[in-house]
Amino acid sequence: MLNYLKTHPIIAIIIGFQLFRFILLPFMGLMPQDAYYHFYGEHLSWSYFDHPGMIGYILRLFTVIFGKSVFVIKFADFVITSLTLFSFYKLGACFLSKQKLGNAILLIISTLFISILSFNSTPDVPLLLFWTLSILLLYKAIFENKKWYWVYAGLAMGLAFNSKYTGLLLQIGLIAFAIFSKEYRKLLRSPWFWISICISVVVTFPVWWWNYQHDFASFLFQSSNRTSSISKFKISPQYFFGAIAHQSILLLPILFGSFLVVTFKFVKRFILKLKLPQSKTLFLLAFFIPTFLGFFSLTPIYWVKLNWLMPSYITGIILVSIFMSKKLVKYQLIFSAVLHILIATQVVFYLVPIKSDDTWVGWKELAKQIEALQDKHPNTFVFSNDNYKTSAALNFFMNEKVYAQNIIGLPALHFDYIGDNLNVLNGASAIFIDSDKRFKNEDKLGKMSCPEVTSYFEKYTELEPIIISYNGKKVRKFWVYLCENYNANP
16 A cells, blocks of 8 residues: 555545544534534524525434534535545546646645635535536536436536525536537537526525525525625725635635636636637636636625635636646645644644634533533523524534524524524523633623623623633633523513
8 A cells, every 4th residue: 555655646645635634623623613504404494594505404414324423513524525526536537637637636635725624514515516516517418418417417506506505606607608619609509408407496496495485585695785785886905905815825825826827817818819718628717717706806895705716716726737837736735734734733732712703612611611500590591692603502512402692683594593482481581601702801891791682681690701721721701691581572
């Protein structure tokens, strides 16, 4: 085996990166996102308020098979992302020589975005898998003229949308390719082309049905606020430079810079010469340019989240691999190795405390201390007020239901849609948990941290804050309040 790896260094590097990620899994604590999408799986539904349900279904499947634990949640992400890497290899083989394919695999395996997908449950985990499979199956249908692959591609495109709404860009990319390709414009007249599109729409039925039942709440949530912000067209340099920083971290600077060069090259050629590349390259661009350039062009006026561009990475890396030198790939690997060692050090030893609830540290310890509090104050329910993070994490570790900010009349994402009748809590007392993200001292706050609470409870008493330690160092703080005589309809 060792001799084989010595003679096949690319395979050795791939195994090395994946083995590194797998070994790190047990050290990764629960992230709020892990808990929230596990909450999806515990409340099975056609779809969900803020995203379609694929990640929830996957986590439900893995926990049913392997049991409920933090490791199983992480293992599910790792397995799905590993399948994405294998699908990427099969896709890259359709376009690249053996040497260039090796470069492409090394580039994607070295990125931080693959590590994030391997460790953290988000809708992007299944999205990237079905996105990659969709493009692979469409390639087989178009360039190898395999008719039934249109059906398979339709299924995969639908499942991508059922993972995240960004999946809609697959159909847009496919239609754009057919329109701009002189050689394959005939696809627009092919019944198989439209059968594939129709199948993809039919597969998305659960998302549409849930939205229909709930006044299209999810579609409105994902579109209205963002459309309003973009329409204001206010230039914000910090958004633009923040996006550059995020993308440089996810892809690493060499690969992200190569993305910019390739984008500029093809866009310039089209604008100045009205010249389109050959069909296979155009096919790759159809699933790269709309997503990468589309979202990136919004960054001067809108805060584009770092994961929105991820689907474009798949064909983007294949395109970049055509032009990138072996020397640059080597530098990418060295940079990546150093960065991943630093990340591993942070994960294991938590050297730099994270001033945010987006951390893997402290949730289980918090749950234990709250359970001890409930022993002192029996017949109390627990709630929090940070959209989903604390409530979802506590729901994962505690045996009883933990409520979110809908307790005090605030929108609470999918917590609003699980059928809770809050009136049954009338007259009860509650323990309210609020994270002190800045954590400068161990003192009480001296007042109610959330003014809305006072409208729903007759009175409150601030208790001693909960302090979470990690490796002997105090790293997190939560304000705690005993709230009495709840009224769901003040």
